[in-house]
Amino acid sequence: MTDNPRQPARRRRPAPGPATVTATRRIPGGMVRLTLSPEKPVSAMDLQYTDHYVKLLFPPVGATWSWEDATIDPATVRDVLPKDQLPVMRTYTLRSWDTEANTVDIDFVIHGDQGIAGPWAAEVQPGARIAFAGPGGAWRPSPGYSRYVFAGDESAAPAIFAGVENLPAGSSAEVFLEEEDAAHALDAPVAPEGSEVTVHRVYRDGAVHGTELVRAVVESGLAAEAASGTRTSWFVHGVAEMIRDLRRHLFVDNGLDRADVSISGYWRLGMVEDEWQASKREFNAEIEAAEAAAQAAR
Numbered sequence: 001m002t003d004n005p006r007q008p009a010r011r012r013r014p015a016p017g018p019a020t021v022t023a024t025r026r027i028p029g030g031m032v033r034l035t036l037s038p039e040k041p042v043s044a045m046d047l048q049y050t051d052h053y054v055k056l057l058f059p060p061v062g063a064t065w066s067w068e069d070a071t072i073d074p075a076t077v078r079d080v081l082p083k084d085q086l087p088v089m090r091t092y093t094l095r096s097w098d099t100e101a102n103t104v105d106i107d108f109v110i111h112g113d114q115g116i117a118g119p120w121a122a123e124v125q126p127g128a129r130i131a132f133a134g135p136g137g138a139w140r141p142s143p144g145y146s147r148y149v150f151a152g153d154e155s156a157a158p159a160i161f162a163g164v165e166n167l168p169a170g171s172s173a174e175v176f177l178e179e180e181d182a183a184h185a186l187d188a189p190v191a192p193e194g195s196e197v198t199v200h201r202v203y204r205d206g207a208v209h210g211t212e213l214v215r216a217v218v219e220s221g222l223a224a225e226a227a228s229g230t231r232t233s234w235f236v237h238g239v240a241e242m243i244r245d246l247r248r249h250l251f252v253d254n255g256l257d258r259a260d261v262s263i264s265g266y267w268r269l270g271m272v273e274d275e276w277q278a279s280k281r282e283f284n285a286e287i288e289a290a291e292a293a294a295q296a297a298r
């Protein structure tokens with residue numbers, strides 16, 4: 001593992017394997033936590049980061065097969081099924097894992113009846129089978145920083161909570177969590193003894209996803225503080241439109257060093273994940289071009 005978030009290690013993602021849902025429960029924030037027991041032991045997985053994610057594989061709408069058929073091997077399914085039957089991928093963070101119990105926990109945003117993964121998580125029962133590829137991952141708090149800022153909506157909460165739980169001794173963190181409203185507040189992330197966390201709760205209260213989070217982070221003035229010498233590590237993830245606006249705030253308006261910042265869109269308003277993943281490169285290229293033009297105009 002690299003200690004340096006500037007140079008995240010790049011590894012091939014392990015082949016997909018089957019897993020069984022062993023527990024499901026509602027958690028604060030209107031989310032659902034599923035416990036999965038993978039066939040490949042958790043102890044054999046390479047787990048060193050706090051933003052580990054997996055690609056869950058779902059039968060497509062209209063599928064003539066399901067993972068309940070144990071003869072279907074996730075590792076070879078792409079070679080044997082016709083194109084319109086191929087699994088659909090959805091990306092989810094490993095909130096935690098237990099090598100002794102051989103389980104991983106994943107927290108799902110329940111965002112209505114649109115989509116595949118959210119509605120599945122809302123309804124699935126223990127005993128059901130699923131498959132996933134991974135984990136991948138690239139970030140964890142580095143001892144090279146004593147100051148952290150985390151910002152994200154519910155989709156990034158699992159990675160933010162895991163990050164806060166692994167803060168280095170003597171460090172402090174400001175956490176901006178965007179939540180639906182006060183009645184759907186997430187738990188507060190807990191820092192290890194010897195480090196400190198301050199949580200800023202940002203309620204949408206009907207506003208478009210991301211807009212209140214942008215406002216809160218900009219108004220905090222933390223980017224200006226970081227620019228004036230308080231070297232800070234940033235972890236900012238969630239809805240893509242929020243990422244676009246906060247990139248501009250961090251990189252263009254405050255000139256932060258990109259190497260200090262982990263920032264990416266986890267999902268996009270009005271797009272299913274397949275569309276978002278297919279358009280992400282172009283979205284990022286447009287943002288980078290706009291940032292470069294804004295910087296050149298200064």
Ligand SMILES: Cc1cc2nc3c(=O)[nH]c(=O)nc-3n(C[C@H](O)[C@H](O)[C@H](O)COP(=O)(O)OP(=O)(O)OC[C@H]3O[C@@H](n4cnc5c(N)ncnc54)[C@H](O)[C@@H]3O)c2cc1C
Pocket residue numbers: 053090091092093094106107108109110111114115116117118119154155156158159265266267268269270271272273274
């Ligand atoms: C590295 C990474 C880690 C992630 N970790 C998590 C995680 O731990 N937990 C988690 O819940 N999500 C996480 N996500 C986001 C998740 O992959 C997306 O939200 C995904 O689109 C959900 O799939 P779906 O089938 O439910 O909805 P889709 O079929 O992809 O989308 C259907 C509709 O729902 C909307 N939608 C999608 N996500 C949300 C949302 N969060 N809130 C409101 N509307 C939404 C879409 O804009 C679309 O209109 C992560 C994404 C990445 C890239």
